[in-house]
Amino acid sequence: MKVFPTQEIGSLAKPAWLVKATRGQGPSEVDLAEIDRWAERLGIDGTSELKAVLNTEHPDKERVRDWAALFAIRLQEVAGLDAVYDGEARRIEMYEYPVRRIAGFHFYGHVRSFDNRYYRKAAVVDRVRLTEPFHLDELKYVKSVARRPVKIPITGPYTLADWSFNEYYLKSIDGGFRDLKARAYAAKRAFTLDLATEVLRPTLHALAAAGADWIQIDEPAATTHPEEVPILVEAFNEAVEGVRAKLSIHICYSDYRRLYPEMLKMRVDHLALEFKNTGDFDIVKLFKEQGDTRELGLGVLDVHSDVIETPEEIRDKILGAAAVLGAEKIWANPDCGLRTRTWDVAFAKLQNLVEGARLAREALQAPIRAGGPTH
Amino acid sequence: MPFAHLVGIFPRSEQVVELSRAVERRRATAHELAAAVAEDEARVIALQREAGLDYIVDGQLRWQDLLRPLSDGIPGMHPGGIARWFDNNSFYRHPVITGPLQPTGKAALAVINLKALAGLRWKAILPSPFALAALSENASGRSADQVLNDAAAVLRAEAQALTAAGCAYIQFNDPALVTRAGRADLPRAHAALAKVTDGLTVRTALHTFFGDAGPILGELVRFPVDEIGVDLYAGTLNGTAASAAGKTLLAGALDGRNSLIEEVRDLVDLAVAARDRLGAADVALVPNCDLELLPWECAELKVRRLGEAAAALRAAK
Numbered sequence: 001m002k003v004f005p006t007q008e009i010g011s012l013a014k015p016a017w018l019v020k021a022t023r024g025q026g027p028s029e030v031d032l033a034e035i036d037r038w039a040e041r042l043g044i045d046g047t048s049e050l051k052a053v054l055n056t057e058h059p060d061k062e063r064v065r066d067w068a069a070l071f072a073i074r075l076q077e078v079a080g081l082d083a084v085y086d087g088e089a090r091r092i093e094m095y096e097y098p099v100r101r102i103a104g105f106h107f108y109g110h111v112r113s114f115d116n117r118y119y120r121k122a123a124v125v126d127r128v129r130l131t132e133p134f135h136l137d138e139l140k141y142v143k144s145v146a147r148r149p150v151k152i153p154i155t156g157p158y159t160l161a162d163w164s165f166n167e168y169y170l171k172s173i174d175g176g177f178r179d180l181k182a183r184a185y186a187a188k189r190a191f192t193l194d195l196a197t198e199v200l201r202p203t204l205h206a207l208a209a210a211g212a213d214w215i216q217i218d219e220p221a222a223t224t225h226p227e228e229v230p231i232l233v234e235a236f237n238e239a240v241e242g243v244r245a246k247l248s249i250h251i252c253y254s255d256y257r258r259l260y261p262e263m264l265k266m267r268v269d270h271l272a273l274e275f276k277n278t279g280d281f282d283i284v285k286l287f288k289e290q291g292d293t294r295e296l297g298l299g300v301l302d303v304h305s306d307v308i309e310t311p312e313e314i315r316d317k318i319l320g321a322a323a324v325l326g327a328e329k330i331w332a333n334p335d336c337g338l339r340t341r342t343w344d345v346a347f348a349k350l351q352n353l354v355e356g357a358r359l360a361r362e363a364l365q366a367p368i369r370a371g372g373p374t375h
Numbered sequence: 376m377p378f379a380h381l382v383g384i385f386p387r388s389e390q391v392v393e394l395s396r397a398v399e400r401r402r403a404t405a406h407e408l409a410a411a412v413a414e415d416e417a418r419v420i421a422l423q424r425e426a427g428l429d430y431i432v433d434g435q436l437r438w439q440d441l442l443r444p445l446s447d448g449i450p451g452m453h454p455g456g457i458a459r460w461f462d463n464n465s466f467y468r469h470p471v472i473t474g475p476l477q478p479t480g481k482a483a484l485a486v487i488n489l490k491a492l493a494g495l496r497w498k499a500i501l502p503s504p505f506a507l508a509a510l511s512e513n514a515s516g517r518s519a520d521q522v523l524n525d526a527a528a529v530l531r532a533e534a535q536a537l538t539a540a541g542c543a544y545i546q547f548n549d550p551a552l553v554t555r556a557g558r559a560d561l562p563r564a565h566a567a568l569a570k571v572t573d574g575l576t577v578r579t580a581l582h583t584f585f586g587d588a589g590p591i592l593g594e595l596v597r598f599p600v601d602e603i604g605v606d607l608y609a610g611t612l613n614g615t616a617a618s619a620a621g622k623t624l625l626a627g628a629l630d631g632r633n634s635l636i637e638e639v640r641d642l643v644d645l646a647v648a649a650r651d652r653l654g655a656a657d658v659a660l661v662p663n664c665d666l667e668l669l670p671w672e673c674a675e676l677k678v679r680r681l682g683e684a685a686a687a688l689r690a691a692k
Contacts, residue, residue: 108634108669109389110670111386112386112387112667113464114439114440114460115468116395121670165633165634165635165673167633167634178611178645179611179613180608180630181609181611184633224462224463
């Protein structure tokens with residue numbers, strides 16, 4: 001395989017016509033024009049069927065989601081990415097979607113994220129149990145239409161536990177009420193391990209059986225509580241036990257120093273991380289110092305900015321990381337999913353990502369053509 | 376003698392959540408939202424009174440975060456980008472300090488519902504000067520000590536204005552002191568708080584949370600306030616030899632970060648054990664942190680449970 005392959009990390013913004021259809025609303029003229037514009041740009045035919053579906057009184061939501069997934073896949077393919085998925089077109093978001101498919105949770109009301117932004121946070125009120133493996137239908141669809149290798153993202157057990165209230169497992173821990181911190185740790189571990197073994201593991205096995213060659217487990221909460229990194233690692237290893245697929249973990253907006261040395265015990269092939277947001281690319285030395293020889297997905301696109309990174313800037317970041325870790329270890333990617341950017345911005349960023357990787361390959365080849373590298 | 380009260384921002388009701396979204400989508404007006412917030416403030420006040428809490432707050436429902444009234448209202452600073460609120464899946468806008476801070480004494484009062492609190496024994500909650508400085512980005516070119524002094528001057532003006540407005544108790548919140556500060560910061564934090572509380576005629580408290588206060592409790596009990604608050608979910612206090620003699624201990628025994636409703640017996644046991652371990656003059660039951668990390672319905676149940684536990688504590692005296 002070529003060096004410096006490129007990948008997306010997860011979600012893309014949902015097109016307005018998808019959002020409206022899921023709410024039972026019809027598309028506007030602007031929405032229909034957007035379909036035409038992107039279909040032409042991405043080489044998608046047959047959108048008259050999509051428009052017909054959208055214009056019915058009760059649109060077939062699954063069919064609309066198929067179309068949204070197709071647009072997202074083609075966007076990534078046309079941009080030139082080496083591993084693609086559907087932009088998580090079918091998922092509400094990364095927490096509520098899986099939790100709604102796990103027995104044992106109860107949703108209370110909203111909790112504030114910041115300002116006037118809120119999210120629904122569930123409490124675990126009974127032992128967790130998988131009601132049905134999730135993401136299988138979307139994987140099947142993606143594999144049926146994708147022209148590039150597929151990587152499926154799924155939320156990891158530690159993040160699902162960390163973003164939930166823990167009632168059942170806290171009540172289950174016999175340890176008195178005096179050392180509340182120790183009791184909470186034990187309850188968190190029990191909760192996370194149950195999610196790993198009872199929910200994630202069967203789902204990952206089902207995905208692998210359905211043809212998932214590469215599964216990315218998302219753990220954005222990984223370093224929120226540094227003392228719980230052992231739980232993160234133990235749960236990850238339990239979840240992936242016996243899974244026959246390439247495995248990566250995505251972590252973002254975190255202090256990666258807090259993961260080590262425990263992280264070395266994680267049975268994972270690839271770390272996909274955010275670097276652009278912090279601007280601290282020197283941190284790649286950490287992996288060298290820790291003897292971590294796994295693939296590194298280098299986040300070189302800021303997903304919270306409309307500024308389009310230049311190919312040259314991306315090239316330099318890739319080459320900088322390759323000089324530390326070796327070219328064969330480096331992938332290039334956005335810091336996180338691009339869902340907060342418009343498709344125009346996301347597409348431009350991904351195109352430059354691909355071009356930056358190409359320039360990096362070119363730069364790597366140049367000394368060889370000139371007679372080999374010099375030191 | 377106080378037995379229980381709240382220590383931070385209360386969650387917003389489902390009605391206010393829906394209305395705030397509707398305002399953004401231009402399906403409701405800011406006036407309708409303000410009216411709903413005022414209704415919620417009245418409900419939060421009624422809830423505390425029903426539960427028999429000793430000091431009443433309006434729920435700080437107009438505060439977008441602990442620091443926002445200051446970063447919005449104090450010349451020399453403004454709200455910046457989103458930053459994680461300690462180890463929570465919640466965020467705040469970190470203040471950006473761009474020049475000397477100019478005290479006004481108006482920032483907190485602009486977001487407190489004085490009308491709803493009239494005639495009640497009410498408390499105000501502010502960040503400590505150390506927390507304000509530590510949680511801000513200093514883009515002013517001034518030294519860290521200058522910024523801390525400025526923060527103290529700002530908060531002193533706020534505290535004096537609150538006192539003049541009839542506030543009976545001012546609590547200074549400081550999660551930074553037990554999570555991000557080094558031991559060398561403690562004298563600076565102490566001195567800055569002294570500049571705020573010196574000469575204040577109301578009861579004062581310093582409440583710490585999200586981190587273990589145990590290792591620095593010896594220093595904390597000497598801070599110039601009447602009461603010291605600790606988060607019992609962040610540490611056990613077992614390792615401390617500190618004495619809190621002469622202070623009232625705010626025992627953060629009600630977990631503001633989990634929806635599980637505590638048992639009355641456990642709350643009382645925790646408070647009494649903490650008081651006895653530290654030799655505190657008195658103890659009050661409080662949540663360990665703001666209840667805004669919970670949905671409204673859970674926070675409401677927790678306040679009722681706090682009231683029941685306070686009654687049990689009162690009966691046990």
